[in-house]
Amino acid sequence: MKVLFVHAHSEADSFVSAMRDSAKAAFEERGDTVTVSDLYAMKFNPVSGPEDFGQRSDPGHLTYALEQRHGYENGTIAEDIKTEIGKVLDADIVGFTFPLYWFGTPAILKGWIDRVFISGTFYGGKRLYGNGGMAGKKAFAAFSLGGREYMFGEDSLHGPLATGMMKHFFQGTLGYAGFSVVEPFIAHHVPYLPLDQRQKCLAELRDYVLSFDRLPIMPMPDLKNFGPRFEPLGKPA
Amino acid sequence: MKVLFVHAHSEADSFVSAMRDSAKAAFEERGDTVTVSDLYAMKFNPVSGPEDFGQRSDPGHLTYALEQRHGYENGTIAEDIKTEIGKVLDADIVGFTFPLYWFGTPAILKGWIDRVFISGTFYGGKRLYGNGGMAGKKAFAAFSLGGREYMFGEDSLHGPLATGMMKHFFQGTLGYAGFSVVEPFIAHHVPYLPLDQRQKCLAELRDYVLSFDRLPIMPMPDLKNFGPRFEPLGKPA
Numbered sequence: 001m002k003v004l005f006v007h008a009h010s011e012a013d014s015f016v017s018a019m020r021d022s023a024k025a026a027f028e029e030r031g032d033t034v035t036v037s038d039l040y041a042m043k044f045n046p047v048s049g050p051e052d053f054g055q056r057s058d059p060g061h062l063t064y065a066l067e068q069r070h071g072y073e074n075g076t077i078a079e080d081i082k083t084e085i086g087k088v089l090d091a092d093i094v095g096f097t098f099p100l101y102w103f104g105t106p107a108i109l110k111g112w113i114d115r116v117f118i119s120g121t122f123y124g125g126k127r128l129y130g131n132g133g134m135a136g137k138k139a140f141a142a143f144s145l146g147g148r149e150y151m152f153g154e155d156s157l158h159g160p161l162a163t164g165m166m167k168h169f170f171q172g173t174l175g176y177a178g179f180s181v182v183e184p185f186i187a188h189h190v191p192y193l194p195l196d197q198r199q200k201c202l203a204e205l206r207d208y209v210l211s212f213d214r215l216p217i218m219p220m221p222d223l224k225n226f227g228p229r230f231e232p233l234g235k236p237a
Numbered sequence: 238m239k240v241l242f243v244h245a246h247s248e249a250d251s252f253v254s255a256m257r258d259s260a261k262a263a264f265e266e267r268g269d270t271v272t273v274s275d276l277y278a279m280k281f282n283p284v285s286g287p288e289d290f291g292q293r294s295d296p297g298h299l300t301y302a303l304e305q306r307h308g309y310e311n312g313t314i315a316e317d318i319k320t321e322i323g324k325v326l327d328a329d330i331v332g333f334t335f336p337l338y339w340f341g342t343p344a345i346l347k348g349w350i351d352r353v354f355i356s357g358t359f360y361g362g363k364r365l366y367g368n369g370g371m372a373g374k375k376a377f378a379a380f381s382l383g384g385r386e387y388m389f390g391e392d393s394l395h396g397p398l399a400t401g402m403m404k405h406f407f408q409g410t411l412g413y414a415g416f417s418v419v420e421p422f423i424a425h426h427v428p429y430l431p432l433d434q435r436q437k438c439l440a441e442l443r444d445y446v447l448s449f450d451r452l453p454i455m456p457m458p459d460l461k462n463f464g465p466r467f468e469p470l471g472k473p474a
Contacts, residue, residue: 010286010287011287011298011299014299040286046283046345047344047345048338048343048344050247050248061248062247062248063428099301101285101347101350102347102405102410103405103409103410104341104405104409105347106285106347106351107284107285107344107345107347107348107351110339110342110343110347111283111343111344111347114338114344117339148466148467150468158408164404165404165405165408167340167401168340168341168403168404168405169339169405171395171402172340172341172395172402173339226394230385230388230394231387232392232393
């Protein structure tokens with residue numbers, strides 16, 4: 001399998017970078033080939049805007065999603081976007097490694113999604129969830145946070161993590177674009193862990209990757225339960 | 238009252254920029270003073286990293302949240318961050334105007350949060366939700382999206398919007414930092430609306446702002462229901 005890692009940490013000696021290295025080594029141990037988009041090292045520009053397009057379909061007024069389609073079809077979208085789209089299309093599995101910032105990805109990774117997950121190729125019209133452009137590919141995330149495990153889940157302080165606070169990412173982004181979203185690998189309480197527990201965590205990440213093909217897929221909305229305009233069936237929209 | 242708008246759209250002729258102008262005019266009609274951080278116009282840098290700090294508490298290894306505290310206390314944090322923190326601290330109300338990108342804020346605004354909502358001043362230790370650093374201030378968002386209203390809510394395609402897909406922002410960011418979070422103003426289906434419906438939407442936004450003091454506040458977790466380590470009371474952590 002071809003695996004693309006999208007990595008968002010500025011420091012090579014960080015725990016998140018160690019997670020990337022550990023997961024990459026485990027995929028390679030499986031016989032997979034791994035490519036890494038190391039966003040800080042690439043100085044990836046996360047700011048979407050008019051500079052993303054050369055010749056525009058409407059030079060007078062910018063409708064970003066419309067110009068994404070036009071620019072990609074005509075080869076006039078920015079080169080860095082084109083390159084990253086190519087990497088995603090070439091991959092069977094896309095993995096994200098990052099520290100959790102405000103229950104989302106760091107801005108450099110959010111902007112990679114804003115600019116790379118273009119309308120038309122990744123989603124659009126009726127192409128979402130099971131019909132999304134990335135159907136047939138798997139995605140996963142391995143991320144760190146400061147909070148403890150018991151702070152998440154029903155009746156806990158912050159509620160569920162992957163299906164609650166991070167629903168925007170796992171369902172609203174990866175699932176929406178059609179990926180089969182593998183249950184994430186979550187490293188809790190990282191800034192406070194002693195070295196031996198960090199090493200244990202990296203060993204668990206290796207096991208996660210080695211059992212990747214058997215890991216559960218997160219449930220997504222089933223389009224069969226919705227009508228042609230995505231209205232809930234049985235209720236007129 | 239002093240109102241700070243944080244605005245994230247590259248185009249001055251966009252509907253989101255018209256929303257900002259409409260809301261700003263309505264606050265001024267109330268007698269409030271409005272400052273705008275127009276992130277695209279300011280070319281705000283959304284990428285957090287080692288460049289955010291001058292003299293560091295630990296030059297050898299970067300722990301971002303730790304250096305935020307140290308840099309702010311010692312005045313060595315980047316000038317753009319210092320300026321934006323000052324604007325937030327000076328405001329009674331902070332409003333966010335943006336187009337919804339992947340059920341979150343555009344990266345330029347996500348990075349404003351990553352860099353400006355610093356540890357120590359905005360949150361940290363036991364300071365979150367009702368005890369967060371921004372307690373006593375109100376926050377709101379007025380944002381646009383392509384989806385229709387019936388696609389959100391229980392049993393709908395994407396589930397609830399403000400408390401589901403955008404829980405990371407309203408609860409996990411604004412509520413977490415202690416703001417009283419006013420129910421958002423949501424402009425659905427914007428790219429497909431004819432001019433008269435867009436004008437109607439801007440008029441509704443004016444009404445929203447004119448009735449701002451009476452708008453409902455979104456419920457947040459009550460820390461009284463959790464123990465000293467934020468474990469749910471009655472269950473040992």
